[in-house]
Amino acid sequence: MGGAQPLAVTLNDGACLIVDVDETRLRRRESKRYLDEVETDLDAAIAKVLKAKEERRGWSVGYVGNAATVFPEILRRHKAGELTVDIVTDQTSAHDPLSYLPEGITVAEWQAEAAADPEGFTKKAQASMARHVQAMVEFQDAGAEVFDYGNSIRDEARKGGYDRAFEFPGFVPAYIRPLFCEGLGPFRWVALSGDPEDIAVTDAAIKELFPENKHLHRWIDAAGERVEFEGLPARICWLGYGERAKAGLLFNRLVAEGKVKAPIVIGRDHLDSGSVASPYRRDAATLISPGSRSTTAAGSASAGPSTPARSPSPTAPSSPRRNSSGCSPTTPAWA
Numbered sequence: 451m452g453g454a455q456p457l458a459v460t461l462n463d464g465a466c467l468i469v470d471v472d473e474t475r476l477r478r479r480e481s482k483r484y485l486d487e488v489e490t491d492l493d494a495a496i497a498k499v500l501k502a503k504e505e506r507r508g509w510s511v512g513y514v515g516n517a518a519t520v521f522p523e524i525l526r527r528h529k530a531g532e533l534t535v536d537i538v539t540d541q542t543s544a545h546d547p548l549s550y551l552p553e554g555i556t557v558a559e560w561q562a563e564a565a566a567d568p569e570g571f572t573k574k575a576q577a578s579m580a581r582h583v584q585a586m587v588e589f590q591d592a593g594a595e596v597f598d599y600g601n602s603i604r605d606e607a608r609k610g611g612y613d614r615a616f617e618f619p620g621f622v623p624a625y626i627r628p629l630f631c632e633g634l635g636p637f638r639w640v641a642l643s644g645d646p647e648d649i650a651v652t653d654a655a656i657k658e659l660f661p662e663n664k665h666l667h668r669w670i671d672a673a674g675e676r677v678e679f680e681g682l683p684a685r686i687c688w689l690g691y692g693e694r695a696k697a698g699l700l701f702n703r704l705v706a707e708g709k710v711k712a713p714i715v716i717g718r719d720h721l722d723s724g725s726v727a728s729p730y731r732r733d734a735a736t737l738i739s740p741g742s743r744s745t746t747a748a749g750s751a752s753a754g755p756s757t758p759a760r761s762p763s764p765t766a767p768s769s770p771r772r773n774s775s776g777c778s779p780t781t782p783a784w785a
């Protein structure tokens with residue numbers, strides 16, 4: 451698992467189990483406060499998460515194990531009624547099978563095995579990903595909310611021989627695209643002074659600019675408290691249509707009036723409506739613009755805005771559309 455997920459869960463008062471093969475990675479995330487604690491015994495790890503859930507307390511526990519082994523075991527307990535898992539996702543480095551540790555290989559052997567036989571290692575990784583993704587699909591069958599986090603694990607599992615891999619959606623079509631449809635997107639800024647105090651000034655100014663947006667306030671406060679700066683101090687938040695322009699003008703004023711010590715750079719995030727174009731990852735099921743070459747090449751120029759979602763390949767069907775929160779399926783993603 452990556453580092454962002456436990457923090458994303460606990461910032462929203464959720465309790466989660468984070469599975470990672472590499473204890474040093476979990477310890478690092480614990481030291482940065484992205485993760486609350488590390489546990490090497492599965493029963494103890496699950497008990498801690500369930501206790502936090504019962505107490506409605508945000509808490510994350512990292513368990514050292516291989517997801518291809520641990521997910522099926524937790525699924526077994528879920529099906530047996532021993533516990534209830536509400537949400538399942540994955541953020542292993544599945545886009546590169548050499549960065550995904552197959553079952554049967556230890557962390558200590560990892561690098562040497564991958565270097566000695568990259569093809570054989572890839573096949574083993576894809577077979578493990580097939581088991582990992584099968585458990586995710588079966589969690590969905592058993593009532594959990596399941597989504598891909600943009601790492602291509604579904605396609606690697608398909609290559610590993612599992613043909614239901616695309617039955618759960620990628621998180622962009624499931625949750626992010628509906629926000630793009632409303633004009634909501636990421637807005638990031640960096641304090642060129644290098645002084646964290648400048649970010650504190652912008653945090654306060656952003657909250658004042660959008661007093662009614664409680665969700666934004668909650669995030670800005672939580673990020674200020676929990677998210678450590680790496681490199682120049684920076685902040686990101688999601689703003690709606692027209693709001694980014696307002697925030698830009700506000701920052702201009704803060705610089706002009708000397709309220710911050712140096713200019714602020716405004717940037718974007720990779721997770722933007724025009725960023726990644728990969729049919730197996732974040733942009734699965736991207737809609738085609740009415741006038742685009744792909745549309746006319748498909749011989750459906752006259753289909754206009756009702757052109758269906760693009761299917762990544764005949765063997766990798768586009769993800770089901772869910773949670774569209776009122777976004778018309780005919781609206782292009784970048785509208």
Ligand SMILES: NC(=O)c1ccc[n+]([C@@H]2O[C@H](COP(=O)([O-])OP(=O)(O)OC[C@H]3O[C@@H](n4cnc5c(N)ncnc54)[C@H](O)[C@@H]3O)[C@@H](O)[C@H]2O)c1
Pocket residue numbers: 451452453454469470471472475515516517518541542543544545546549550551552553578599600601602721732
């Ligand atoms: N959705 C997004 O916007 C988004 C953002 C960042 C990264 N990603 C994708 O997520 C993936 C991970 O990125 P990252 O930056 O968090 O990488 P990372 O290297 O920090 O984390 C991946 C973790 O997976 C662990 N791992 C490998 N094989 C495992 C297995 N079999 N079982 C359990 N754990 C295993 C590794 O030990 C590592 O700690 C990449 O494919 C990346 O492209 C998506």
